[in-house]
Amino acid sequence: MKFYITTPIYYPNDIPHIGHAYTTIAADVLSRWNKSRGNNVFFLTGTDDHGKKIAQTAKKAGKTPKEFTDELIPKFKEAWKKLNIKYDRFIRTTDKDHEKVVSKILQLVYDKGDIYKGTYEGFYCTGCEAYYTEKDIENNRCPIHKTEVEKLKQESYFFKLSKYKKKLLDLYNKNPEFILPDSKRKEIISRVKKELRDLSISRTDFDWGIPLPFDKKHVCYVWFDALFNYYSATRTKGKEKFWPADVHLIGKDILWFHTVYWPAFLISAGIELPKTVFAHGWWTFDKEKISKSRGKVLNVDDLIEIAGVDSARYFLIRETPLGDDGDFSEKSLVNRNNNELANDLGNLLSRTLTLIEKNFNSEIPKSKSELTFDIGKIDKLMKNYELDKALAEIWKFVNKCNKYINDKKPWEVKDKEKLAKILYTLTDSLRIISILLHPFIPETSEKINKQLNIKLGTLKDCKPNLLKKTKIKKGEHLFKKI
RNA sequence: GCCUCUGUAGUUUAGCGGUAGAAUGCCAGUCUCAUGAGCUGGAGGUCGCCGGUUCGACUCCGGCCAGAGGCACCA
Numbered sequence: 239m240k241f242y243i244t245t246p247i248y249y250p251n252d253i254p255h256i257g258h259a260y261t262t263i264a265a266d267v268l269s270r271w272n273k274s275r276g277n278n279v280f281f282l283t284g285t286d287d288h289g290k291k292i293a294q295t296a297k298k299a300g301k302t303p304k305e306f307t308d309e310l311i312p313k314f315k316e317a318w319k320k321l322n323i324k325y326d327r328f329i330r331t332t333d334k335d336h337e338k339v340v341s342k343i344l345q346l347v348y349d350k351g352d353i354y355k356g357t358y359e360g361f362y363c364t365g366c367e368a369y370y371t372e373k374d375i376e377n378n379r380c381p382i383h384k385t386e387v388e389k390l391k392q393e394s395y396f397f398k399l400s401k402y403k404k405k406l407l408d409l410y411n412k413n414p415e416f417i418l419p420d421s422k423r424k425e426i427i428s429r430v431k432k433e434l435r436d437l438s439i440s441r442t443d444f445d446w447g448i449p450l451p452f453d454k455k456h457v458c459y460v461w462f463d464a465l466f467n468y469y470s471a472t473r474t475k476g477k478e479k480f481w482p483a484d485v486h487l488i489g490k491d492i493l494w495f496h497t498v499y500w501p502a503f504l505i506s507a508g509i510e511l512p513k514t515v516f517a518h519g520w521w522t523f524d525k526e527k528i529s530k531s532r533g534k535v536l537n538v539d540d541l542i543e544i545a546g547v548d549s550a551r552y553f554l555i556r557e558t559p560l561g562d563d564g565d566f567s568e569k570s571l572v573n574r575n576n577n578e579l580a581n582d583l584g585n586l587l588s589r590t591l592t593l594i595e596k597n598f599n600s601e602i603p604k605s606k607s608e609l610t611f612d613i614g615k616i617d618k619l620m621k622n623y624e625l626d627k628a629l630a631e632i633w634k635f636v637n638k639c640n641k642y643i644n645d646k647k648p649w650e651v652k653d654k655e656k657l658a659k660i661l662y663t664l665t666d667s668l669r670i671i672s673i674l675l676h677p678f679i680p681e682t683s684e685k686i687n688k689q690l691n692i693k694l695g696t697l698k699d700c701k702p703n704l705l706k707k708t709k710i711k712k713g714e715h716l717f718k719k720i
Numbered sequence: 721g722c723c724u725c726u727g728u729a730g731u732u733u734a735g736c737g738g739u740a741g742a743a744u745g746c747c748a749g750u751c752u753c754a755u756g757a758g759c760u761g762g763a764g765g766u767c768g769c770c771g772g773u774u775c776g777a778c779u780c781c782g783g784c785c786a787g788a789g790g791c792a793c794c795a
Contacts, residue, residue, distance in 0.1 A: 424725090437793060460793075460795075570744095581755075585754055590753085640759075643754090643759090645759085
């Protein structure tokens with residue numbers, strides 16, 4: 239089975255922060271889980287380099303848009319490397335293969351009659367050299383310069399979005415899993431029912447974008463260009479089979495574009511639709527909205543600095559259900575690091591290995607495990623995007639092991655065979671735990687395997703008694719307390 | 721204004737027709753292999769408010785109150 243998962247392509251006008259990190263980590267967890275399940279996985283992330291804002295920001299910095307984005311994109315790649323994100327391709331909307339696909343589809347949709355020429359009305363501020371929408375302006379004044387804006391018209395091509403109202407509603411109703419969580423689906427349905435206007439998809443006031451193949455004076459405006467990245471990434475050799483996407487993981491702010499524009503474009507172009515668009519929630523920081531101006535920002539480095547990469551990954555996934563909003567605080571991250579990671583898990587490994595060192599000279603003989611484990615429940619949770627509950631379920635097993643030690647009191651057992659059985663049970667369970675945790679906290683999983691001196695297994699190995707005789711190598715603690 | 725969601729122990733939350741479970745924090749006990757970790761127990765909730773349906777509601781329906789979010793060309 240193939241599994242194709244995407245993050246949004248991020249807008250590279252600033253360094254990545256907790257929001258970018260969250261989506262990407264969640265996608266990485268799902269990607270790794272599916273790999274472990276034995277699926278053929280394609281995990282795509284990238285950046286949306288085009289658009290007016292990039293053009294403007296670059297100009298202010300005295301750079302061409304290409305120079306500007308070329309400088310910022312390594313920041314994203316570095317961040318993903320630091321966070322142990324294992325993507326399969328990093329796409330940019332300036333990639334040649336992507337531009338080609340978009341151009342081809344624009345022509346296709348145009349030929350079909352779904353794109354027509356019209357006029358776009360906007361409010362222009364000469365200070366900003368930019369258009370604003372009605373919503374942005376206050377009393378006919380620019381939000382930045384507070385000067386009066388001018389209502390201007392510009393020639394623009396429009397996509398016949400209104401035409402697809404019924405087809406979209408059918409889509410939502412027949413495929414309830416197309417929009418998840420379900421509450422978001424309801425929200426979209428009620429909005430689409432109300433009104434669907436045609437969409438302006440081109441601009442002439444800047445040129446940083448893909449030219450329309452049927453009218454080179456115009457460049458394709460953001461969404462048509464950006465959304466198709468998911469598709470164009472599968473138009474290269476060997477990747478074709480990955481379309482349609484199994485899940486587009488996105489932040490709730492861009493749900494409308496992914497569940498209205500995107501399927502409409504695809505229907506028009508005669509392309510198969512993705513199976514699921516999953517909108518996750520937002521993070522607050524100490525209960526306040528993330529805000530640059532108030533200094534309430536958390537970039538990737540801040541996140542890692544507190545307790546390390548795996549603690550950060552663990553916290554973000556464990557703290558809040560994927561569809562809900564969450565609150566980040568250093569205190570709660572530290573609590574989870576100390577209690578769950580260091581005490582429950584780290585200490586479990588530590589006490590087990592010490593017992594083996596003392597009693598068996600670091601070499602644990604093959605025996606029979608006394609603990610059973612059912613992967614089915616966790617796998618089901620993962621399929622339902624309940625990543626937080628899957629982790630909770632894994633921790634139940636961790637705690638079961640801790641209780642098992644206390645009940646069996648291996649430090650009192652004199653009979654070597656009995657003792658071997660107890661310690662084998664624990665080691666074999668830790669082996670299973672390392673497999674289960676690998677998608678969430680890969681570095682820790684590897685550390686466990688290294689100390690047990692075994693190779694990482696996959697989900698099919700999550701059954702007892704597969705551990706062979708092994709010479710353990712006790713190492714450093716998995717997690718430091720803070 | 722319209723729409724969606726949420727309101728359960730100090731805090732974070734699960735459950736969703738048969739009178740509430742967990743985690744964390746707090747208190748006590750206990751073991752000693754271990755990162756003063758682990759394990760056991762305790763205190764702590766009239767499940768936002770008011771009605772209705774029902775033999776019976778935290779769970780369904782209606783209303784109210786409080787909070788959060790969305791309302792398109794802005795990533």
